[in-house]
Amino acid sequence: MHTKNINTHRIEIRDYFMAAISVDCVIFGFDENELKVLLIKSDLKEYKGKPSLLGDIVHPDEDLETAAYRVLRDRTGLENVYMEQVQAFGGINRHPAGRVVTIAFYSLVNIQHSELKTQENELHWHSMKDITDMAFDHKDILDTCYQRLQAKVIDQPVGFNLLPKKFSLRDLQNLYEAILDVKLDRRNFRKKFFAMDYLVDLNEEEKDVRHRPARLYKFNHDKYNLHHKKNLGF
Amino acid sequence: MHTKNINTHRIEIRDYFMAAISVDCVIFGFDENELKVLLIKSDLKEYKGKPSLLGDIVHPDEDLETAAYRVLRDRTGLENVYMEQVQAFGGINRHPAGRVVTIAFYSLVNIQHSELKTQENELHWHSMKDITDMAFDHKDILDTCYQRLQAKVIDQPVGFNLLPKKFSLRDLQNLYEAILDVKLDRRNFRKKFFAMDYLVDLNEEEKDVRHRPARLYKFNHDKYNLHHKKNLGF
DNA sequence: TCAAAAGTGTTAGAGGTACACCCATGG
DNA sequence: CCATGGGTGTACCTCTAACACTTTTGA
Missing domain, CATH: 3.90.79.10 (Nucleoside Triphosphate Pyrophosphohydrolase)
Structure with missing residues (x-):
C-alpha cells in the first residue's frame, strides 16, 4: 500500500x-x-x-x-x-x-x-x-x-475558426459535412443556422463564379456563448 | 524556431x-x-x-x-x-x-x-x-x-456504475438528479429508461419500506453500447 | 385509516426530416 | 440558352414537457 x-x-x-x-x-x-x-x-x-x-x-x-x-x-x-x-x-x-x-x-x-x-x-x-x-x-x-x-x-459553433472571415452557407455546410463525414440537407442546414443567431449577413456576394453567386456571411462572436443544449436527454 | x-x-x-x-x-x-x-x-x-x-x-x-x-x-x-x-x-x-x-x-x-x-x-x-x-x-x-x-x-448510461446491482427506478432517478443537479419528471424519466432497453425487471420488490415497495431492476450490460444519439443537431 | 411513495397515459408544442422548384450568373 | 449551384416553404413525424389520480405497503 x-x-x-x-x-x-x-x-x-x-x-x-x-x-x-x-x-x-x-x-x-x-x-x-x-x-x-x-x-x-x-x-x-x-x-x-x-x-x-x-x-x-x-x-x-x-x-x-x-x-x-x-x-x-x-x-x-x-x-x-x-x-x-x-x-x-x-x-x-x-x-x-x-x-x-x-x-x-x-x-x-x-x-x-x-x-x-x-x-x-x-x-x-x-x-x-x-x-x-x-x-x-x-x-x-x-x-x-x-x-x-x-x-x-x-454542440458548439467552433467550426467558424476553420473558415475565412467571409464565407457562404455552402462553405459552412461543406465544412460540417467534411468534419462529420455526412451529407446534410441544404434547406434544413440553412434553417438551423439562421435560427441560431451566429450569422451576420454582409450584403456581399461571391464573385467570378459561373453560377448564381452566394451571399457572404461572417460569424457573430457576440452570440458565441449563448448556444446551449435545450434539453438534457431526460 | x-x-x-x-x-x-x-x-x-x-x-x-x-x-x-x-x-x-x-x-x-x-x-x-x-x-x-x-x-x-x-x-x-x-x-x-x-x-x-x-x-x-x-x-x-x-x-x-x-x-x-x-x-x-x-x-x-x-x-x-x-x-x-x-x-x-x-x-x-x-x-x-x-x-x-x-x-x-x-x-x-x-x-x-x-x-x-x-x-x-x-x-x-x-x-x-x-x-x-x-x-x-x-x-x-x-x-x-x-x-x-x-x-x-x-449521452451514455455510465451512471449504473454508481448503483448497487439491484436498484429501483427511484434510485436511478435520484442518481441522475444528484449528478445533473436538476429535478426530473418521474413519468417522463421512467418512459425514457424503459424505451432504452437498459433495464431488466428482476420481479423483485423493495422490502421493509413503509410505503408501496418499488420494483427492482438490474442493468442490461449487453445493450450497453447500442445507445447513440439519433441526430447530430443538424 | 393514514401517510408515503409507487405506478401509470394523454395532450400540446417544438424540433427534426424529407422533399422540388425557380433564380441568378458566366460562358 | 444552357449548365451550375443558390435560394426558398411545407407537411409529417418524433420527441419533449407538462400534468393528477389510483395503488400498495407499514405503522
Whole structure:
C-alpha cells in the first residue's frame, strides 16, 4: 500500500521517477472542401519518413497550453487560434528515446492565414482521409482528437475558426459535412443556422463564379456563448 | 524556431527538462441520494489538513491508466471499475515540491463495495456540495471531472456504475438528479429508461419500506453500447 | 385509516426530416 | 440558352414537457 505520496506527505520530488513532458498539436485546417491536418516528417530512424504531429518538450517555465501555443506559432505563424486540450498519452514505450508523456491538443486554424516553412522536414497539410500510418502513437492521438472535434462541432459553433472571415452557407455546410463525414440537407442546414443567431449577413456576394453567386456571411462572436443544449436527454 | 525536437530528430532525452508525472483520481460514489467523492487529508505544510484527491507518482513500468487503477485499488479495494481519463493539469507551480504534471481520471464506484482504511489520513467520502477549498489545484481538477461526468451521463448510461446491482427506478432517478443537479419528471424519466432497453425487471420488490415497495431492476450490460444519439443537431 | 411513495397515459408544442422548384450568373 | 449551384416553404413525424389520480405497503 502506497499511503505516503506526493499528495499527502512531504517527500523530495527528486526521489521519484522523472519523465519528459511534451505537447503534440493536432492542427486542423479546411481547404478544398476537405479537413486537413498539419504534419511534419520524422527523421527518427524508428519512424524514418513517417508523418508526425507537431510537438515539442514542455519547458520548465511553461505550462502545457503555453508550450502548445509556442509549437503552433513557431510552425504556422498563427496566434490567437482556437485550441483545446484533449488528453495525455503516456504509454511506456511510446517514444524510442525514453519515457515521454505527451499532452495532446487540437487547434482550428484558417489555413489561408498560415505561413508554413514547408521545406522544413516537409511540413505540409495532409487530407485527413489519406493518413494511414504515422510515427509514434500519433495516429491514435490524431484519431482521438478528431473524435473530440466531431463531438465539439455538434454542440458548439467552433467550426467558424476553420473558415475565412467571409464565407457562404455552402462553405459552412461543406465544412460540417467534411468534419462529420455526412451529407446534410441544404434547406434544413440553412434553417438551423439562421435560427441560431451566429450569422451576420454582409450584403456581399461571391464573385467570378459561373453560377448564381452566394451571399457572404461572417460569424457573430457576440452570440458565441449563448448556444446551449435545450434539453438534457431526460 | 525550434525545428529540431524529439518528434523529428534523434536527440538524447536526458538533455531535456524532466518532470514528475502523477495521476489523480476523482472517485465518485453515490450514497444517501448525494453524489460523493473520496478524499484524503494532505499533510503537506502548504496545504495542511486540506482535502486532496487520491493520487500518486506514475512508476517507470506503468502506463497512466495502470497507475490510476493502482491508486484506486490501494485505496478502495475495488477493481474493474469504470474509469475515464479527463485531462492533464500542468501548471508550473501546481505542486510545492517541484514540477509535477498530473493526469486526472474520474471513476464511478459502488460505494457499498468499497473497503476504506478510513484512519489513514482521514480517507472519507465527501458530499460534493460541501467541498470548498482543496489542496493543490485539486478543486479545479474536481470541477473539471464533475463537468465531464455530467456531460457523460447525458449521452451514455455510465451512471449504473454508481448503483448497487439491484436498484429501483427511484434510485436511478435520484442518481441522475444528484449528478445533473436538476429535478426530473418521474413519468417522463421512467418512459425514457424503459424505451432504452437498459433495464431488466428482476420481479423483485423493495422490502421493509413503509410505503408501496418499488420494483427492482438490474442493468442490461449487453445493450450497453447500442445507445447513440439519433441526430447530430443538424 | 393514514401517510408515503409507487405506478401509470394523454395532450400540446417544438424540433427534426424529407422533399422540388425557380433564380441568378458566366460562358 | 444552357449548365451550375443558390435560394426558398411545407407537411409529417418524433420527441419533449407538462400534468393528477389510483395503488400498495407499514405503522
